[in-house]
Amino acid sequence: MSNQMYRQQMLDHYKNPRNEGEMDNPTHTSELENISCGDEIKVYLRVKDDKLSDIKFQGKGCAICLASASMTFEDIKGKTLDYISKLDISNVEKLIGIELSPSRKKCAHLGLLTVQNAINNK
Ligand code: FES
Numbered sequence: 001m002s003n004q005m006y007r008q009q010m011l012d013h014y015k016n017p018r019n020e021g022e023m024d025n026p027t028h029t030s031e032l033e034n035i036s037c038g039d040e041i042k043v044y045l046r047v048k049d050d051k052l053s054d055i056k057f058q059g060k061g062c063a064i065c066l067a068s069a070s071m072t073f074e075d076i077k078g079k080t081l082d083y084i085s086k087l088d089i090s091n092v093e094k095l096i097g098i099e100l101s102p103s104r105k106k107c108a109h110l111g112l113l114t115v116q117n118a119i120n121n122k
Contacts, residue, residue: 006097013070014063019077020070023056030118034065034110036103041069041114050081055115062107064100069111071095081119087112 001009023044031042039061046054055073059066072092076084089109093100100108 001097003098010063010067010071010096010098013067017057017059017066017070018074019055019057021056022058023054026056028118028121030114030121032110032114032117034061034106036106037062039065039107039110041065041110043073043111043114043118045115045118047081047119052076052079052081052084052115057111057114059111061110064096064104065107065110068092068096068108069114072111073115076115085116085119087116 023046026044027047028045029043031040033040039059041057041059041061044056045052055077057069057073059069072095075095076087089105092108092112096108
């Protein structure tokens with residue numbers, strides 16, 4: 001994909017976040033804040049047979065934060081907890097396809113970190 005296409009994809013996820021909302025009876029939840037700006041993401045997970053069977057999220061953040069969360073959550077739905085716990089910012093960068101400055105990496109990383117935190121807290 002070209003840079004332009006990656007940017008359009010990102011804008012689309014920002015405007016129409018996938019899996020946005022709340023969930024009744026999640027098996028795991030977590031809420032994390034990006035301390036450098038105060039933005040935050042809350043996730044609701046449903047884990048079944050060691051796999052992430054469903055995910056919903058709510059968040060307040062910049063375009064990179066929310067678009068990255070939307071793309072990451074779409075990507076990890078259905079994957080094993082073991083697989084998800086090994087992901088890092090480089091996987092998020094590959095998904096969004098845009099090179100990020102260190103402070104922007106924090107924005108893009110927030111969604112994944114929130115899910116990993118939810119998994120580790122239970
Ligand atoms: Fe707050 Fe990006 S500026 S998450």
